[in-house]
Amino acid sequence: MDHFQYREGRLHAEDVDIEYIAESVGTPFYCYSTATLERHFKAYVDAFASLDATICYAVKANSNIAVISTLSRLGAGADVVSCGELTRALRGGVPANKIVFSGVGKSREEIAAALEAGVLQINVESEPELELINDIAVSQNKRAPIAIRINPDVDAKTHEKITTGLSENKFGIEWTQAHAVFAKAASLPGIEVVGIAVHIGSQLTDLEPYRHAYTRLRDLVAMLCADGHKIARLDLGGGLGIPYGDGEIPADLPTPRDYADVVQSAVGDLQIPLIFEPGRSIAGNAGILVTRILYIKEGATRTFAVVDAAMNDLLRPTLYNAYHDIVPVKQASPGAALKEIDVVGPICETGDTFGVQRQLPSFAAGDLLAIRTAGAYGAVMASTYNSRPLVPEVLVNKSSFDVIRKRWDVDQMIGLEAIPDWFDKPSEG
Numbered sequence: 001m002d003h004f005q006y007r008e009g010r011l012h013a014e015d016v017d018i019e020y021i022a023e024s025v026g027t028p029f030y031c032y033s034t035a036t037l038e039r040h041f042k043a044y045v046d047a048f049a050s051l052d053a054t055i056c057y058a059v060k061a062n063s064n065i066a067v068i069s070t071l072s073r074l075g076a077g078a079d080v081v082s083c084g085e086l087t088r089a090l091r092g093g094v095p096a097n098k099i100v101f102s103g104v105g106k107s108r109e110e111i112a113a114a115l116e117a118g119v120l121q122i123n124v125e126s127e128p129e130l131e132l133i134n135d136i137a138v139s140q141n142k143r144a145p146i147a148i149r150i151n152p153d154v155d156a157k158t159h160e161k162i163t164t165g166l167s168e169n170k171f172g173i174e175w176t177q178a179h180a181v182f183a184k185a186a187s188l189p190g191i192e193v194v195g196i197a198v199h200i201g202s203q204l205t206d207l208e209p210y211r212h213a214y215t216r217l218r219d220l221v222a223m224l225c226a227d228g229h230k231i232a233r234l235d236l237g238g239g240l241g242i243p244y245g246d247g248e249i250p251a252d253l254p255t256p257r258d259y260a261d262v263v264q265s266a267v268g269d270l271q272i273p274l275i276f277e278p279g280r281s282i283a284g285n286a287g288i289l290v291t292r293i294l295y296i297k298e299g300a301t302r303t304f305a306v307v308d309a310a311m312n313d314l315l316r317p318t319l320y321n322a323y324h325d326i327v328p329v330k331q332a333s334p335g336a337a338l339k340e341i342d343v344v345g346p347i348c349e350t351g352d353t354f355g356v357q358r359q360l361p362s363f364a365a366g367d368l369l370a371i372r373t374a375g376a377y378g379a380v381m382a383s384t385y386n387s388r389p390l391v392p393e394v395l396v397n398k399s400s401f402d403v404i405r406k407r408w409d410v411d412q413m414i415g416l417e418a419i420p421d422w423f424d425k426p427s428e429g
């Protein structure tokens with residue numbers, strides 16, 4: 001459930017009229033709801049209350065420091081994958097000892113920064129990375145707390161581009177290698193092995209792959225403990241799916257509580273502290289992208305609503321053919337005729353399309369639309385393609401709203417570029 005509802009026919013975020021925000025900040029813009037973020041985070045806390053669990057919000061889903069701050073105030077940790085995300089998590093008030101540093105290709109600088117910050121653990125994805133972490137930790141006179149990310153070779157049954165737990169995927173260390181890699185880790189002076197991590201994919205709409213992966217993990221724990229390793233923590237990753245409003249994804253998706261039941265039955269009796277890294281299921285339905293119709297264009301076979309947001313602002317439909325519900329900000333009168341409309345952006349690519357043949361009421365240029373479920377992997381995946389500056393982000397809290405990222409202007413967008421001096425010099429020779 002989210003807090004974007006119609007009141008007297010006008011879409012509101014909590015108690016704030018979306019049209020009012022549009023007039024104030026211009027379009028397009030992302031709008032997030034504090035109450036929805038909090039509700040989703042608390043759903044995890046409640047679901048895992050009987051387990052010793054830390055919820056480390058996956059910052060990659062929505063890394064605005066105000067969003068992180070909203071969650072850290074409720075006790076969230078963070079899962080980060082770069083120095084940038086580490087800095088954001090710390091600025092957003094997450095204590096270093098609740099930060100997990102993940103990622104398949106951490107650089108020397110990132111590892112050094114993670115150790116200097118004193119993160120809870122670094123999730124290791126390969127033997128060469130393990131060796132590099134050891135070297136850096138020794139040079140800092142430290143022992144790096146690490147978890148080894150296992151690739152359980154389990155099909156998460158999600159989109160191929162966000163499946164991460166198959167042996168053909170680049171992630172983690174093959175579970176059959178765990179015995180050898182843990183032995184190696186234990187022999188390194190700069191390494192303190194604290195746990196095992198697993199993450200099999202994103203937007204999982206079925207819990208069976210989790211059950212499968214966690215059961216495999218459980219067997220590994222038994223084997224590693226028999227080898228003499230102490231497994232202090234299990235990081236079970238993120239990935240719980242959310243409804244995007246299309247017919248294909250069922251509305252009655254597994255909840256955090258259903259997920260907790262699977263976790264409890266697979267690994268609960270191990271009595272090992274757990275970490276979860278949810279991103280999408282916390283931020284996804286807590287955000288919308290608001291855009292204005294520039295033109296209604298009657299094509300030979302289609303009607304197009306050309307809007308002022310584009311694939312550079314929200315890439316998911318273009319990249320994954322993802323479905324996002326699109327609704328008018330001003331609700332049509334009951335019984336108004338619907339027609340098939342393609343909602344498209346202004347970029348010169350056919351893929352710059354938010355929705356094809358959607359059943360929508362008749363619109364006019366100037367009308368506002370909301371593209372829903374855009375709070376996760378929306379603003380964070382934006383680019384300046386076509387030299388379109390990044391759009392603002394707004395956070396609503398009850399009856400007030402704040403701009404939590406300003407709209408870039410063109411000077412900010414091109415300000416780091418330079419024309420080399422030699423352009424002005426006569427060529428030599």
Ligand code: LLP
Binds near residue numbers: 061103238239316377
């Ligand atoms: N932990 C790790 C190690 C991850 O790789 C991810 C997501 C998460 C946690 C959070 O997963 P979530 O709860 O958000 O599903 N851009 C794609 C999603 C990429 C997810 C990558 N990893 C999209 O827009 O669908």
